[in-house]
Amino acid sequence: MAKQKPQEFVTHITPRSEDFSQWYTDVILQTGLCDYAPVRGCMIIRPYGYAIWERIQQELDVRFKATGHENVYFPMLIPESLLLKEAEHVEGFAPEVAWVTQGGQEQLQERLAVRPTSETIFCTMYSKWVQTWRDLPLKYNQWCSVMRWEKATRPFLRTSEFLWQEGHTIHATPEEAQEETLAMLEIYRETAENVMALPVYVGQKSEKEKFAGARATYSMEAMMQDGKALQAGTTHNFGTNFAEAYDIQYQNKEGKLTYVHETSWGVSTRLIGAIIMTHGDERGLRLPPRIAPIQVVVLPIAAHKPGVIEACEKLTQELKDAGFRVKLDDRDTVSAGFKFNDWELKGVPVRLEIGPRDLENGVVTAFRRDLCEKTTLPLEGIADALQQLLDDIQRTLLEQARAFRDAHTKTVHNMDELGEAVQDGFAKAMWCGERECEDKIKEQFNASSRNMPFDQEGETFSDTCVCCGKKAKKVMYFAKAY
Amino acid sequence: MAKQKPQEFVTHITPRSEDFSQWYTDVILQTGLCDYAPVRGCMIIRPYGYAIWERIQQELDVRFKATGHENVYFPMLIPESLLLKEAEHVEGFAPEVAWVTQGGQEQLQERLAVRPTSETIFCTMYSKWVQTWRDLPLKYNQWCSVMRWEKATRPFLRTSEFLWQEGHTIHATPEEAQEETLAMLEIYRETAENVMALPVYVGQKSEKEKFAGARATYSMEAMMQDGKALQAGTTHNFGTNFAEAYDIQYQNKEGKLTYVHETSWGVSTRLIGAIIMTHGDERGLRLPPRIAPIQVVVLPIAAHKPGVIEACEKLTQELKDAGFRVKLDDRDTVSAGFKFNDWELKGVPVRLEIGPRDLENGVVTAFRRDLCEKTTLPLEGIADALQQLLDDIQRTLLEQARAFRDAHTKTVHNMDELGEAVQDGFAKAMWCGERECEDKIKEQFNASSRNMPFDQEGETFSDTCVCCGKKAKKVMYFAKAY
Numbered sequence: 001m002a003k004q005k006p007q008e009f010v011t012h013i014t015p016r017s018e019d020f021s022q023w024y025t026d027v028i029l030q031t032g033l034c035d036y037a038p039v040r041g042c043m044i045i046r047p048y049g050y051a052i053w054e055r056i057q058q059e060l061d062v063r064f065k066a067t068g069h070e071n072v073y074f075p076m077l078i079p080e081s082l083l084l085k086e087a088e089h090v091e092g093f094a095p096e097v098a099w100v101t102q103g104g105q106e107q108l109q110e111r112l113a114v115r116p117t118s119e120t121i122f123c124t125m126y127s128k129w130v131q132t133w134r135d136l137p138l139k140y141n142q143w144c145s146v147m148r149w150e151k152a153t154r155p156f157l158r159t160s161e162f163l164w165q166e167g168h169t170i171h172a173t174p175e176e177a178q179e180e181t182l183a184m185l186e187i188y189r190e191t192a193e194n195v196m197a198l199p200v201y202v203g204q205k206s207e208k209e210k211f212a213g214a215r216a217t218y219s220m221e222a223m224m225q226d227g228k229a230l231q232a233g234t235t236h237n238f239g240t241n242f243a244e245a246y247d248i249q250y251q252n253k254e255g256k257l258t259y260v261h262e263t264s265w266g267v268s269t270r271l272i273g274a275i276i277m278t279h280g281d282e283r284g285l286r287l288p289p290r291i292a293p294i295q296v297v298v299l300p301i302a303a304h305k306p307g308v309i310e311a312c313e314k315l316t317q318e319l320k321d322a323g324f325r326v327k328l329d330d331r332d333t334v335s336a337g338f339k340f341n342d343w344e345l346k347g348v349p350v351r352l353e354i355g356p357r358d359l360e361n362g363v364v365t366a367f368r369r370d371l372c373e374k375t376t377l378p379l380e381g382i383a384d385a386l387q388q389l390l391d392d393i394q395r396t397l398l399e400q401a402r403a404f405r406d407a408h409t410k411t412v413h414n415m416d417e418l419g420e421a422v423q424d425g426f427a428k429a430m431w432c433g434e435r436e437c438e439d440k441i442k443e444q445f446n447a448s449s450r451n452m453p454f455d456q457e458g459e460t461f462s463d464t465c466v467c468c469g470k471k472a473k474k475v476m477y478f479a480k481a482y
Numbered sequence: 483m484a485k486q487k488p489q490e491f492v493t494h495i496t497p498r499s500e501d502f503s504q505w506y507t508d509v510i511l512q513t514g515l516c517d518y519a520p521v522r523g524c525m526i527i528r529p530y531g532y533a534i535w536e537r538i539q540q541e542l543d544v545r546f547k548a549t550g551h552e553n554v555y556f557p558m559l560i561p562e563s564l565l566l567k568e569a570e571h572v573e574g575f576a577p578e579v580a581w582v583t584q585g586g587q588e589q590l591q592e593r594l595a596v597r598p599t600s601e602t603i604f605c606t607m608y609s610k611w612v613q614t615w616r617d618l619p620l621k622y623n624q625w626c627s628v629m630r631w632e633k634a635t636r637p638f639l640r641t642s643e644f645l646w647q648e649g650h651t652i653h654a655t656p657e658e659a660q661e662e663t664l665a666m667l668e669i670y671r672e673t674a675e676n677v678m679a680l681p682v683y684v685g686q687k688s689e690k691e692k693f694a695g696a697r698a699t700y701s702m703e704a705m706m707q708d709g710k711a712l713q714a715g716t717t718h719n720f721g722t723n724f725a726e727a728y729d730i731q732y733q734n735k736e737g738k739l740t741y742v743h744e745t746s747w748g749v750s751t752r753l754i755g756a757i758i759m760t761h762g763d764e765r766g767l768r769l770p771p772r773i774a775p776i777q778v779v780v781l782p783i784a785a786h787k788p789g790v791i792e793a794c795e796k797l798t799q800e801l802k803d804a805g806f807r808v809k810l811d812d813r814d815t816v817s818a819g820f821k822f823n824d825w826e827l828k829g830v831p832v833r834l835e836i837g838p839r840d841l842e843n844g845v846v847t848a849f850r851r852d853l854c855e856k857t858t859l860p861l862e863g864i865a866d867a868l869q870q871l872l873d874d875i876q877r878t879l880l881e882q883a884r885a886f887r888d889a890h891t892k893t894v895h896n897m898d899e900l901g902e903a904v905q906d907g908f909a910k911a912m913w914c915g916e917r918e919c920e921d922k923i924k925e926q927f928n929a930s931s932r933n934m935p936f937d938q939e940g941e942t943f944s945d946t947c948v949c950c951g952k953k954a955k956k957v958m959y960f961a962k963a964y
Binding site for chain 1: 521524525526529536553555558560588594596606610611616622626629643645
C-alpha cells in the first residue's frame with residue numbers, strides 16, 4: 001500500500017460563521033488535539049490535546065487536595081448484580097453500558113459492566129469500610145476513563161469512552177453533604193472561570209434532569225459561540241438514597257446505626273470542547289494562557305543573520321527558567337509565514353519574534369493571539385512584561401466570553417420570545433415548576449439545557465409561567481444543549 | 483444488617499520469617515494500601531497506596547518528558563480484527579483477554595478486547611500519521627489501566643486489572659530504536675534505585691521469554707526478601723515486526739518507502755509490591771523518603787501541657803513550607819503508643835516527637851524508621867537536619883537492599899548448586915544458549931526468572947553450561963519469580 005507524500009500542510013479551516021460544526025472538526029483535527037479511533041465512537045487524544053487535559057487535571061487536583069480529598073483507584077469492571085441495587089440508577093445507565101461477557105476462554109457467569117460511573121462500587125466498599133462516626137467523612141476522587149455506549153458522538157463533547165474525574169464522598173449529616181455538593185460546584189466554577197476563561201451559569205437541575213439516583217443535581221452551563229449551551233460539570237447530592245440501597249451505616253456518637261449522606265461530582269475531557277468552542281476564531285484555537293500547553297512560541301526572523309538564533313535560544317532558556325511554558329520554533333524546512341499560521345491555528349497565546357532589527361534595538365516583537373495585535377517589548381525585563389501580557393490575554397478572553405454569553409442571554413416573557421432566544425443563546429424564563437410545561441418547552445424548542453440559578457429571589461422578574469401562564473415558582477435558564 | 487463496632491485497631495501482623503506471603507497480605511491490608519474488590523482478581527487502590535503510585539508517576543513522567551516523550555490517550559477497547567494482525571502477539575495475549583460483546587442493548591458484530599496492552603492500536607494510528615522521515619521519531623506514552631484475565635492473583639503483584647504506563651515509539655533506524663529501548667531501561671533502573679531504593683539487575687530476556695511479537699526484550703529484576711525475583715519493568719525492541727504487520731512506512735530522505743523501527747516499554751503498580759517486599763520488616767512498611775506520601779509525622783507528647791500543640795503546629799507548618807510532606811497527628815482519641823505503632827506500620831520514614839522537655843531544651847526527638855533508632859535534633863535549623871536524615875534513610879534502605887540482594891546471589895557451577903541457590907535468591911550460571919537446557923532448569927527448579935546481564939564478558943566465569951556441560955555462551959541469572 002503506497003502512500004503519497006503530502007505536498008503541503010493544510011491550514012484551511014471552514015469559517016465558523018459558515019458551518020460551526022465543520023469548523024470545530026477542522027480545528028480539532030488540524031491542530032492535532034485528537035483523532036478518530038478505529039473503535040466505534042471513541043477518540044484518540046493526541047499530545048497537544050492531552051497536554052491541555054494534564055493542565056486541567058493539575059489545576060483541579062491541587063484544589064481537590066487542598067479541600068481534603070484523596071485520590072484512589074477502583075476497578076473498571078462492575079458486576080451486574082452491584083449495578084442493580086439502586087433502581088433509578090440502573091434504569092438511567094443500563095441502556096448505555098458496554099458489557100464484558102468473556103474472560104480469556106471462559107464465558108462469564110455474570111456480566112461485568114465497563115464502568116459508566118462508579119457510585120455502585122464505591123458504595124459497596126464504603127459499606128465495608130465505614131463503622132463509626134470516626135471514619136467519616138470519606139472524601140475520595142478518582143481520575144479514570146468511563147464508557148457509555150453513545151449513539152451520536154463528537155470528539156471531546158460526547159464519546160463512548162471519555163476521561164474524567166469522579167468524586168465520591170460520604171458524610172455524617174445532610175448539612176455536610178449539601179455543603180460538599182455546593183463547595184465542589186464552586187471549585188468547578190472558579191476553575192472554569194479563572195483557569196479556562198469559561199464564564200458559566202451555576203445552578204440546580206430540574207427533577208426531570210437529575211442524575212439517576214440523585215436527590216438533587218447541580219451543574220455549570222457554558223455558552224458556545226453557536227448559541228448552544230454546554231453542561232460543563234455536575235455535582236450530585238444523593239442524600240441517603242445509595243446508602244440505603246448499599247447499606248452504608250455508621251454508629252453515631254450516641255451509638256445508633258445511621259445512614260451516611262453521599263455526594264458525587266465530575267468533570268471530563270468535555271471541558272476541552274468547551275474551551276475550543278468558547279474561544280476559537282477564524283484562525284483556529286485561542287487558548288487561555290493558564291491552560292495552554294505552550295504559552296509562548298519564540299520565532300527567529302531571518303534566522304541565518306548573525307546572532308538571531310543565539311538570541312532566540314537565550315530568550316527561550318530565560319523564559320523557561322522563569323517558569324513559562326515556551327517553545328522555540330527553529331524549523332528551517334518551513335517559512336516564517338507558515339509558522340505564523342501554524343501557531344495561530346494552535347492558539348498559542350503569545351508569539352515572540354526576534355529578527356536582526358529587533359536585536360539592534362534590544363526588543364522583541366510580541367504577537368498576542370487573542371486580539372491578533374503586535375506590540376514591541378524590551379528584552380530587558382522581558383519576563384515581567386510577558387507575565388503582564390499573558391495576564392491581560394487571560395482576562396480579555398474571559399471578558400470576551402462573558403460579553404458574548406451576556407449578549408446571548410435574553411429575559412423572555414412568552415413562548416414566542418423563548419423560542420427565539422434559544423435559537424442562539426439562553427432564555428431566562430419564569431416557570432411554574434410543573435413537568436408538563438418543562439416537557440412542552442423542551443419538545444417545542446429543543447431546549448434540552450435547563451438550569452435554575454441559586455439566587456432565585458434576586459433573579460425573579462415575573463410571577464407567571466412562560467408556558468402555562470399559571471403562578472411561576474422558578475427562574476430557569478433554557479437553551480439548546482450539546 | 484447490624485454492624486459491630488471494632489474494639490481496637492488490629493496491629494498484629496504475621497512475622498515475615500513465619501509466613502512471608504501472609505505478612506505481605508497483612509501489611510497491605512492493615513496499612514490501607516489496597517483492598518480486595520468485589521470483582522474477580524481486581525483490587526482497589528486506597529489513598530495511601532494511590533499516593534505512592536502518584537509519586538512514582540511524577541518521578542517517571544518528568545524523566546519521560548525530559549527525554550522528549552509526550553503523553554497521549556488511546557481507547558481502552560480494541561477491535562478483535564486489529565489484535566489479530568500480528569500472529570505472535572495475538573497468540574501471546576488471546577488467552578488472557580476480557581471481551582466486550584454487548585454495547586447497550588445491542589450484540590456487537592465484532593468482539594472488542596479490553597486492552598491487555600496497546601501495541602496494536604498505536605500501530606494502527608502510526609500507520610495513518612506517519613508519511614515522511616520528517617514525522618519521525620514519534621515518542622508517545624500513556625498512563626492507563628490494562629486488563630489481563632489472570633487465574634492466580636495477588637494485590638499489586640498480579641491482578642486482572644492494573645495501572646501502568648506504556649511507551650510506544652517509532653524510529654527511522656534500527657540504531658535509534660535500540661538506543662531508545664536501552665535508554666528507557668536505564669531510566670527505569672535509575673528511578674528504581676534512586677527513588678524507590680530498589681537495586682536491580684538489568685539485562686536481556688531469553689528468546690523464550692521475549693514479549694509476544696518482540697525481537698528483543700530487556701528487563702530489570704529485583705530481589706524480594708523471601709528470595710524470589712520480581713520482574714519490575716520491561717522494554718522491548720520490535721524491529722520492523724509490527725511495522726510490517728500494520729504497514730507503518732515512511733518516505734525516507736531518498737524518497738523510498740521504508741518500515742519504521744518500533745519499541746515499547748512499561749512499568750506498573752507492581753512496583754508498589756516491590757517496594758513493600760524489599761523494604762518491609764516485622765513492624766510493617768519501611769518507605770523510602772523519596773516515594774513516601776508522608777515523609778515526616780509530627781507527634782505531640784503530653785499534648786495537654788502548655789505550648790506542646792502550638793510547637794507541633796508551628797513545626798509542621800515550617801516543614802511544609804520547606805517542601806517536606808508532613809502530617810501532624812493530633813488525634814486525642816488514641817494514645818501516643820498507639821500512634822507510634824500506627825506510623826511505624828505505615829512506614830513513615832521519620833517521626834518527630836515534641837514533649838514539654840523537648841520544648842524546654844529547644845529540641846525534637848527524631849525516630850528513624852529504617853533503623854528504628856532515636857536521635858535528638860535542635861529545633862533551630864531543623865529543615866536542614868531533617869533533609870540530611872531523610873537522605874541518610876534513603877541511602878541506608880538502598881544499601882540494605884543491595885547487601886541482601888548480593889548475599890542472595892550465588893555463582894553456581896552445577897545443577898545442584900543452581901537448585902540450592904534459587905531456593906532463596908539468584909543463581910548466576912553459565913548457559914549454552916539452548917532452549918532445551920533453559921526449559922530443563924526452569925522445570926526442575928521452578929526458575930521462572932531468567933535474565934542475561936549486558937556486560938557478558940565481564941561476568942563470564944566458566945565455559946561450560948551449568949546444565950548440559952557443553953560450551954557455554956551466556957551468563958544468566960536464574961531465580962524463582964513472582
